[in-house]
Amino acid sequence: MTTFPTWDDGTTGTGPDHQVHWYDEGTVIIRQALRTNFEGPFIYLLLGSERALLLDTGTGHIDLRAVVDELLTGRDLELVIAHTHGHGDHVGGDPQFDKVVGKSAEEVAQYFGITAWPEQIVQFDLGDRVLDVIPIPGHHASHLAFYDRSTRLLITGDSLYPGRLYVFDWSAFRASVVRLAEFVAAGNPVDFVLGTHIEMSQESGVDFEFGSSEHPGEHELQLSPAVLVELAEVLTEAGDRPLRIVRDHFIVYPLSATGEPL
Ligand SMILES: [Zn+2]
Ligand SMILES: [Zn+2]
Numbered sequence: 001m002t003t004f005p006t007w008d009d010g011t012t013g014t015g016p017d018h019q020v021h022w023y024d025e026g027t028v029i030i031r032q033a034l035r036t037n038f039e040g041p042f043i044y045l046l047l048g049s050e051r052a053l054l055l056d057t058g059t060g061h062i063d064l065r066a067v068v069d070e071l072l073t074g075r076d077l078e079l080v081i082a083h084t085h086g087h088g089d090h091v092g093g094d095p096q097f098d099k100v101v102g103k104s105a106e107e108v109a110q111y112f113g114i115t116a117w118p119e120q121i122v123q124f125d126l127g128d129r130v131l132d133v134i135p136i137p138g139h140h141a142s143h144l145a146f147y148d149r150s151t152r153l154l155i156t157g158d159s160l161y162p163g164r165l166y167v168f169d170w171s172a173f174r175a176s177v178v179r180l181a182e183f184v185a186a187g188n189p190v191d192f193v194l195g196t197h198i199e200m201s202q203e204s205g206v207d208f209e210f211g212s213s214e215h216p217g218e219h220e221l222q223l224s225p226a227v228l229v230e231l232a233e234v235l236t237e238a239g240d241r242p243l244r245i246v247r248d249h250f251i252v253y254p255l256s257a258t259g260e261p262l
Contacts, residue, residue, distance in 0.1 A: 010034030039089040048126020060092025084157025085140035105142040138173025161195020162219040181232035190225040204248040
């Protein structure tokens with residue numbers, strides 16, 4: 001039986017600088033505490049029989065290396081460190097590690113063997129655990145989603161989470177989300193969609209102010225696959241024109257190339 005914990009929402013203002021949750025015996029979800037950085041990113045560690053994949057290194061404000069080393073103690077696994085995408089709040093801890101997959105779309109494509117970016121979906125085997133690696137640029141040029149066949153988890157990074165979905169390249173984002181929804185519909189069942197932040201409250205359509213280090217009454221991390229379908233639908237409906245779209249579980253938030261809200 002797989003469960004999710006109550007995440008540290010920052011309201012106590014004290015406590016550990018991160019939270020570790022074993023979703024199952026091979027899947028670890030780490031949340032960097034909001035008090036260490038308002039982004040409070042989620043970080044994923046997926047264990048196979050040969051390799052462990054660390055997805056993201058957080059903002060760099062915690063000793064993630066020590067956390068990961070402890071989690072992997074006694075396991076003879078090659079550690080691969082890659083990212084959902086290259087924004088600073090997901091790559092900030094990179095210098096703590098010896099070897100990290102690069103942040104550009106070119107480096108990501110080369111590492112995972114993607115020759116037709118972004119349409120091609122490739123497989124990455126952790127050893128008895130196959131992940132589908134799905135390019136989804138739009139929030140960031142090198143953004144990837146990861147589908148884990150064994151747990152039926154879909155890790156969507158900053159492209160879909162309960163919060164403000166910042167869209168830097170509208171047409172790329174729309175195409176990516178539609179492709180991702182089609183991938184799921186094509187026979188890849190999803191139990192939960194997992195992103196890398198929480199910015200929504202439990203109240204439908206209501207988010208916490210940008211930069212908040214306290215999230216009283218925070219939305220849960222996991223989203224149902226129906227929310228991915230909903231996102232694809234509202235983007236398709238919006239068409240070519242970037243549009244802010246407020247829904248119960250997410251807010252589509254288009255930005256200009258320089259980061260200004262549109
Ligand atoms: Zn981002
Ligand atoms: Zn982020």
